[in-house]
Amino acid sequence: MSDAHNEQESLIRTPKQLVVAVVGFFAVTILGIILLVQYVTTTKLTGAGSNSQAPEEVAARIAPVANEGYTLKDANGPKVLQTGEAVYNVTCVACHGTGAAGAPKFGDAGAWSARIAQGYDTIVKHAIEGLRAMPAKGGNPDLDDVEVARAVVYMANNGGAKFKEPEVPAAAAASASAAAAPAASEPPK
Structure with a gap:
């Protein structure tokens, strides 16, 4: 082959x-x-x-x-006080918006009536110092007492109270306006 x-x-x-x-x-x-x-x-x-x-x-x-x-924010600048509604929306709404831990719900006249009966001073004292499950100043230590009182008035008035909004103490108002005056008169750099 x-x-x-x-x-x-x-x-x-x-x-x-x-x-x-x-x-x-x-x-x-x-x-x-x-x-x-x-x-x-x-x-x-x-x-x-x-x-x-x-x-x-x-x-x-x-x-x-x-x-x-x-x-x-400038730590040395004058403190700008918040309104009651602003404090409520930032600090208080977490518990008072839902009724957590027994907090009276915002706008619930039945839940607020017993607290309103205690009087303005007692409610503000409890809000500033804390009571039961509520921490002092609602857990926000940066709040001024006047801001806490404004928030209490805002919530209580929406629950049926007729509280008057607290005035800013004269010393705080004077220091805030005095601090703002030199800043306004300084020429821009």
């Missing part, structure tokens, strides 16, 4: 053809790499729907975290 049908012939028969084939292979490979690099670098690619490289987005990412949602 003849092995002629199993013999293979190579396309490269001389050393010159081998050198041309190797150089051609490297040339095609290098050309492919160059074209791929050129394709990748010619267009600026960003994620689909992404605006992450916009100057506004970059500025938002590198902005200090403390600037988000915090208000800085």
Whole structure:
């Protein structure tokens, strides 16, 4: 039997053809790499729907975290007293809005009637010093006594009382206006 049908012939028969084939292979490979690099670098690619490289987005990412949602206040400046409604919305609503721990719910005349019967001074004293489950000043030690009294009047009046809102003590009012006057008369720097 003849092995002629199993013999293979190579396309490269001389050393010159081998050198041309190797150089051609490297040339095609290098050309492919160059074209791929050129394709990748010619267009600026960003994620689909992404605006992450916009100057506004970059500025938002590198902005200090403390600037988000915090208000800085001057510890040496005059204290600005909050209204009763503002104190209620920030401090008191957690318990008095839901009736948690036996707190009289806001606007519930039945729950407030027993407390109103005790009188204004007693209710304010309990709110400032704390009573049973309620901490002193509703758990906010930064509140001034006048602010707590305003919040008590706001809640009690919505529960059926007819309390008059407390006045700011004369000493506190004088110091607040005195502190504000020099600041207003100073020229801007």
